[in-house]
Amino acid sequence: MAEGRPTCARRLSPGTEVIPLLVGAGAAAGALLAHGVYAPTSPVFGPVIGRGRDPRRVYLTFDDGPNPGVTERILDTLAEHGVPAAFFVVGGYAERFPALVRRIADGSHEIGNHTWSHVKLHRSGPARVRAELERTDAVLRDLLGRPVRLFRAPHGYRTPLVTRAAARLGYSVVGWSLGVWDTARPGAEEIRRRVRSRLRGGGILLLHDGDGYAMPGAREQTADALPGIIRDARAAGLIFAPLGELLA
Ligand SMILES: [Zn+2]
Numbered sequence: 001m002a003e004g005r006p007t008c009a010r011r012l013s014p015g016t017e018v019i020p021l022l023v024g025a026g027a028a029a030g031a032l033l034a035h036g037v038y039a040p041t042s043p044v045f046g047p048v049i050g051r052g053r054d055p056r057r058v059y060l061t062f063d064d065g066p067n068p069g070v071t072e073r074i075l076d077t078l079a080e081h082g083v084p085a086a087f088f089v090v091g092g093y094a095e096r097f098p099a100l101v102r103r104i105a106d107g108s109h110e111i112g113n114h115t116w117s118h119v120k121l122h123r124s125g126p127a128r129v130r131a132e133l134e135r136t137d138a139v140l141r142d143l144l145g146r147p148v149r150l151f152r153a154p155h156g157y158r159t160p161l162v163t164r165a166a167a168r169l170g171y172s173v174v175g176w177s178l179g180v181w182d183t184a185r186p187g188a189e190e191i192r193r194r195v196r197s198r199l200r201g202g203g204i205l206l207l208h209d210g211d212g213y214a215m216p217g218a219r220e221q222t223a224d225a226l227p228g229i230i231r232d233a234r235a236a237g238l239i240f241a242p243l244g245e246l247l248a
Contacts, residue, residue: 037122040156040175046163049246051177055201057241058233060085061176063114063152064217066093066100067210073223074209075107081230085109086174086243088152090212091116091136094143101143110244112150112174113137118212122157129161130168137169149247150174154212172247176206183208188224195225196232204243205229 036044041051052059060078065071066089078085087104089111094101104111115121115132124132133151140148151171153162158173166173180194191207199205207226211217233240 037157037159040179041177042158045158045160046167046173048158048173048175049204049243050175051204052202052241052246054241056237056239057201058199058238059204059243059246060207060240061088061152061174061204061243062086062207062209062222063088064093064118064208064212064219065089065210066097066104067215067217067219068097068100069216070219070223071100071104071209073220074226075103075109077223077226077230078109079107081227083230083240084242085240086112086150087209088112088114088150088174089136089140090114090118090210091132091139093210093215094136095139096215098143101140105144110150110242111140111144111148112152113140113148113169113171114152114212115154118154120155120157121153121162122159124161126161126165129159130165133165133169133171150243152176174204174243176204178203179206182219182222182225183211185218185221188221188228191221191225192228192232195229196236199233199236199238201238 032044035042041048062074062085065087087109089101113133113136116135119132121129137148149172151166152174156175178198180191182191207222208219210219
């Protein structure tokens with residue numbers, strides 16, 4: 001019965017092997033969790049739509065509106081060019097500007113939930129996470145007269161609480177494959193150039209028609225850049241397709 005003891009004792013003795021192993025495992029787990037929280041398409045905390053598979057099709061998304069003065073301009077450009085988009089709206093703004101939400105829907109664009117107050121959900125407790133999603137869901141259902149299907153977390157930050165709250169509402173969680181920091185307002189031509197140089201087939205492009213932390217949001221440069229972005233992508237042989245086709 002004693003044969004196993006020496007081996008066991010050797011393994012468990014405070015030495016130079018076990019502790020680094022534990023530290024290494026801890027670091028790996030930490031890196032995995034960080035990836036799950038911060039990477040917008042990480043599957044660590046559940047499935048995320050991060051890109052399409054068709055190499056000719058791309059998907060346009062706008063976050064943080066509705067934002068009077070900018071969202072209308074973007075809708076006009078999309079209508080003029082016959083391009084579909086998905087708008088991930090902030091619930092508090094949707095309640096303030098219901099006509100703008102209806103106008104997005106009337107343009108046959110998709111509308112997704114982007115929380116009530118654009119809070120960073122990885123720092124929020126379970127009750128807050130649920131309230132942020134559910135309050136927005138109720139306002140959007142009321143405005144649209146139909147269920148909302150899409151959710152995108154502010155900054156893409158997610159945890160298992162977020163995954164659970166989204167699943168309860170029947171949402172598909174959406175990330176993005178290309179962000180160009182249009183929120184930093186580098187100039188419309190620079191926004192256009194960044195998209196032109198990096199947008200590839202299957203890409204989900206993240207742009208912003210509003211500002212999650214300020215109303216009105218200064219997103220005129222994004223609106224200014226949009227016609228050129230559409231022209232460039234089409235010149236490269238890309239087709240703008242509705243995001244909803246990725247919900248399999
Ligand atoms: Zn946002």
